[in-house]
Amino acid sequence: MHVEADLPGRVRAGLTAEAGEVLVVIGPNGAGKSSLMRVIAGLEPGRVVVDGRDWSDLAVPERRVGYVFQDQSLFPHLSALDNVAFGPRARGRARRDADRTAREWLERFGIGDLAERRPRELSGGQAQRVAIARALATEPDVLLLDEPFAGLDVSAQMALRIELGRHLRDFPGVALLVTHDAIDALTLADRVLVLDEGRVAQVGPPAEVAAEPRTPHVARLVGLNLVAVAEGEQLIAFPPDAVVVSLHEPEGSTRLRWHGQVASLAPHGDAVRLLVHASPDLLADLTPAAATELGLVPGREVWLSAKATAVSRYAARG
């Protein structure tokens, strides 16, 4: 499936996905992630072409998309079962038939016993399961999940993430999932699509995107330093623990060195993580002992250099 979406000033993206594929969409706030989803679903006006067919003038109900909203948006006056049966019934299925389908979906999500409950009687995780089941019950060609784990507590997120992964593997259509969380991308994605300023900055398998990020946002998500070199033609990425911190300009011929002020220090596992305002901002991990010995405090001028062996270098564009 090939999708082109265009909402002037907000997002302009093309993506290709195989049937059954899960694309996780990441990017900073304002990158156009939600806009992309909303344009595809028809919730915002914009040009959408799916497999060469122009959807732009199709009303929302005529598009074969399922949408899972950030706040579960379950109909408060309907039971969990009626919420899930709503889609099949709206698409013309008989009531008994729709109810049976809905019950099957609730069973698949392990919440068949909650069928008669109203949304306010469900926990956040249960409600989001109902919402996902409701979107899947309409058998959409495209499933759009807009930060489906937002607002859930960590353990509920964890459980739902694992479960969602299982359902997405069975889902025959294309799934697009917007997230802020690198772990969603790494665990759920067949491929990751990175949006930046409304454009597709990078597409690839999660491991590849994590190892060779092309945007500062993704680098930060996966905890890598990212520096543009060779007039912006190339990027180098290296982990914070491959950075050497010193108070004086390092000797030797290495060109991978930067000068700047310590912006903050924070514990990071067993280490101390330093944020240094260089150009660009860089992270460095060092032992607490080393941090004390160097007398590091915010505002201190330091030199950073990267161990050449830990640096990966790649083209800035795919």
Next chain:
Amino acid sequence: MTGPRLGRAPTVLLVPAAIGVALLVVPLATLVLDTPWRTLPDHLGSEVVREALGITALSSLLTVVGCVVLGTPLAWLLARVDFRGRGVVRALVLVPLVLPPVVAGVALVTALGRSGLVGQHLPFSIPYTLSGVVLAHTFVSLPFYVLAVEGALRTHGTAYDVVAATLGADRWTAFRRVTLPLALPGILAGSALAWARSLGEFGATITFAGNYPGTTQTMPSLIYVALNSDPAVARTLSLLLLVLSVAVLVLLRERWAVAR
């Protein structure tokens, strides 16, 4: 009382407030106190009263039905469809709220009277009939209903309509299965308001539909004529309307208290 101690409430505010309360309460209290309780059953049982009661009950009920049938789609249109001139339509719909009822009656006569602009072309006559009563009542009650329902529709916003659309529901399905059930508290409140307004309607009714016992004589119209001929009957009927009005108020307060 809790909260910071800011000192005594100033007399200059307390005195007018007390006078205001007295102004509102004293007439109603005397109405209750002065009710001829002993003759009350006889008064309520007389034929002219029973007829007026029946007409008021029927016309107010039909008015509520008219408001629900016409007002619900109108409120939906105002709350959900972005069309040119929406502000103008809303303003026009609200005019009867502030219009003197007698002017409403004159306007209805002008339009639907036997020689009225529209009325002269109709194969049937509306003025001085029960349908005239209902029409006049609906004219003055509809704005109350529309305001309440539009408010209810706006509270929930369009979020659930959007969800329904993504699940494949066209707007009629979404209206039936999502919008309407969620607006039910507003529909009930609007119905109660419209009913109360219809119950007390006098000016527009007597102007447009007249005051014929057994056909168009409602409770307020009967009270008006009885006050000259038999003040005790007028007071008895007034008490009855007072009780009904207060009942509506209590009903609505509970409704709103739950909603908050």
